[in-house]
Amino acid sequence: MKSLRPAGSDVLIVLGLFAIAIAWSLTVEIGNLASKQMDAPGYALLAVAILPLTYRSRFPLAVAWISTMAWIVYVGLNYSTGLTGIALFIAFYGVGSLVPKRRAYLHAALLLAISAGWTLIGHFVYEDIPLAAVLMVALVVAVPFAFGRADRIRRERFTELEVRHARKALAAEEAAADAVRAERARIARELHDVVAHEVTVMTLQAEGARRLAKDADPRIQRALATISDSGRTGLAEMQRMIGVLRTSEEEAAERAESERAIAGGGGTGQQGPIVIDESHAPMPSLAALPALAAHVEQAGLPVRLEIAGNAHVPAGVEVQAYRIVQEALTNALKHAGPGAHATVEVRRESDHVEIVVEDDGRGAVEEAVQLSGGHGLTGMRERVQAVGGTFEHGLRRGGGYRVRAVLASGDDQVGAAQAAVKGAGR
DSSP, X not given: OOOOOXXXXXXXXXXXXXXXXXXXXXXXXXXXXXXXXXXXXXXXXXXXXXXXXXGTTTOHHHHHHHHHHHHHHHHHTTBOOTTHHHHHHHHHHHHHHHSOHHHHHHHHHHHHHHHHHHHHHHHHHOTTSOTHHHHHHHHHHHHXXXXXXXXXXXXXXXXXXXXXXXXXXXXXHHHHHHHHHHHHHHHHXXXXXXXXXXXXXXXXXXXXHHHHTTTSOHHHHHHHHHHHHHHHHHHHHHHHHHHHHHHHHHHHHHHHHHHHHHHHTSOOOOOOOOOOOOSSSOOOOGGGHHHHHHHHHHTTOOEEEEEEOOOOOOHHHHHHHXXXXXXXXXXXXXXXXXXXXXEEEEEEOSSEEEEEEEEOSOSOHXXXXXXXXXXXXXXXXXXXXXXXXXXXXXXXXXXXXXXEEEEEOOOOHHHHHHHHHHHHHO
């Protein structure tokens, strides 16, 4: 339940105003024979006009009506006006600032008509009240009311900006989450493609072995047939899963693009990512990096590519390595600026693959990616984590940006084959 206790600051302000009003009334009594001398009813009316202001934040309309009526009686009895006008000023500011538009204007108009009308009557009753007092009363009502309305509009606009900012932040978070889901679906699909290829090879090898061993033990025939059948079943399920993952990837990517547009307030006007049609192409690998570098150079960013080492790299790791280089070059193409150059270094070791992509451009890739709503760095991090590696990115000494990824590569088939040859020779 909402507390009716007024704010402590309001109480202190109003009490101070009331004390000043009493001191003022005592001061102006000397030599002011035209006004009625202050007495108990006068101080009571002064209290009724000022003290309710402590509740102006909770009951602005009631306070405005009480203060106005007390002021009307106060001046009607010909007490010296004193600081009652300030009480009206504060009350009408509260009406303009805290009351909804239609009700605020309605009550302000009624109070203005009553106050101005009462002052006009006083002009004809008391000779010392000039006609200009009507205008003064109108200003006492209209000016603070206008200030209050302006303050309310400012607060509403500020609140609207906060809500809009919160919505953009939420849309950006959802876009980032969808981008991560899309990237994970893509990673899973590509790894499933690799596994499907291996299962296909296994199935074909089993079929070939069964044909070659047709005169062998029937148990060997049955074992090879079981391997072949299991391979076909697994391959069918794998292809079905790849279809599901492809659909999930496309849907998540579309949602991320839509939410990124909402979060960014429209397009960024920057060049889009490097897009290569791979719908009918083989699975990307390190051997495809020269073609990727050439494609980037055609788009306007010179690339120096260096691939060192001859260790075997599992197909799944090759896919991730290619995608990391592709995304890093995309960021460099979009954000490095005119006249920039890029360097790609790939080192294949027996237990890992190290990738370093650098550019010598403006060096604001990270900030630009965040401002444009991009999620390339997040995607690269997801790919590195998928194969158990490490990922680093940041500004490059001397200008530009640097991305470094180390992908674990435990499938050392070359080393295994050498060990097998040595074992057979003993």
